Amino acid sequence: MGAHSYHVVLNANAGTASIAGVTADQLQAMFEANGMVAQIDADTDQTMADRVARAVAGPADIVVAAGGDGTITALAAALVDSDKSLAILPLGTVNALAKDLKIPLDLATAVASLATSTPQRIDVGEVNGRIFLHKVVVGFIPGLAAGRERIRGNQTTAAKLGLLRYFFRRLARARRIAVAIDADAGAVQAVRVQAIAVASNAYDEGFGQFFSRENLDRGTLTLYVLKHFSFADFVRLTGGMLLGRWRDDHALRVESVKSVTIRSHKTLCKAMFDGEVQTLSTPLVFRIRPLALSILTPVAPASAQGGDLAEAKA
Template identity: 70%
Template sequence: MPELSYYVILNANAGTANATGIDATALARLFEARGLLAAIDARKELPLSERIADAMRSEAPTVVAAGGDGTITALAAALVGSDKNLAILPLGTVNALAKDLHVPLEISEAVAALATGETHRIDVGEVNGRIFLHKVVIGLIPGVAAGREYIRGRQDTAAKIGFLRYFFRRLARAKRMAVVIEPGEGERRIERVQAIAVASNSYDEGVGRFFSRQSLDRGTLTLYVLHHFNMRDFLRLTTSMLLGRWRDDEALSVETVNSVTINMRKDLVKVMFDGEVETLRTPLQFAIRPKALSVIVPAEATATVAAA
């Protein structure tokens, strides 16, 4: 009997899973069509942690996250330091890591890419012992992201208009917060800020490049500090991003660090953790774990990812 090659964890509630009709049967057919032996876990009645534990106990060398960024981050946290690889079938709304790794966003093409995919090691970020793959954001943005939950899954115009109103109300009422920033190799300082983001590696400039990373293995964190963010800042910064030259914006400072501690008066703080709103305990202690995660990258993208 041939050995199991892939263990697939399917999140049927991910952003595009229902819209595209992707279920366990459809996925199994896609793998079979490519001659790939896979176990499909679509047990949505079980906690994700139990499903991940079963995947880790399986004989499959590659565990596939068929879902959005939240599913991918949860699975990656278990895979860090193991001998298993992470592969992605993007079924989320943003699909940030899939885009960074040049994984096709069309599911049949993503499955096809697994057949010839190659392993590549990438960095992961860590905050208070928890693994993140993209960024952790503190301040204005988590509040805005929380409002997004009210329209999740809705495409009607009324929902979109309602979210825009919510966004601009939050923007108008937003207050700066005092934070203590202590880089691992730098001086401790206190700043009043609108928001702070800590990212694994750094986001690239370039026309049409919105929060994308060409390199995921530089071994550094990037600290983005948004000092103020009113309507004028929003319009200017958005325009700068469209033109691909946002890093020098007057409202923003950018700093490369290996580690950083961020503290404030609150014992608990809401953050946007790889796209999901969560509550963490302060102080927030960030570090980078260089090349701690093995991922499957499409063969045609390997040279691009490795050379960046």
């Protein structure tokens, strides 16, 4: 196979990119230093939709999302079931998928790793025809995400304390929502819940693992139903997540499904869509699209590969 060509979509307004002042010239130099040919798109005068369309239509076989989770999701949606692969340069605040795929968070190291990365096919989720890579959450949590947006770029102690006060005020006033859940071929369940999350694949349990996924190709969605969420629930669940024991918590119901439909008496609902607060129409119709996206992943170090082989032989 010949050398890859790269089309990089730089979102200079993403969290880390904005703080560090990442420029197209810097990225170009990093690619050239590693012997890679790249076209850098940093055209902020164009909409993201136009820039994504240009990247997909271009000749490069690898489209690089240099930005946060929103940029990555937008490009992934356009590349699903195509002959191009997605690559990630994590420049956002959360960088959830990059962490799942063990992509280096340091920009220079991430660029260098592209030269030896290999394509891997992963599942994606879909809700009402829209692609998501992590999870979609409705209920109490999107309101908290809106509060988080208020302090984006402001990491002072006062701002963080303000967000904490906002969180507990919302928690004290939070009301449960009435929904009907229709999962696969099961009976429809009418329930009142604090929040519902639908994730592509499943979040792992384990000490210190906080919303991380080891496997992205199991071909399932995971339904997380938060039945109630008092201050005591918050403390217990947070501690359980840090200790790696949370799936059996009595406030939470976890179910693996291929598809699920969530109905509400409201025609529109606020949702946290891969970390961004958006408005979706109901009902919310979810399905998993197995192995629909090709994405570059770093090659594991030789020592790690050797460990895996030793385990396999044991």
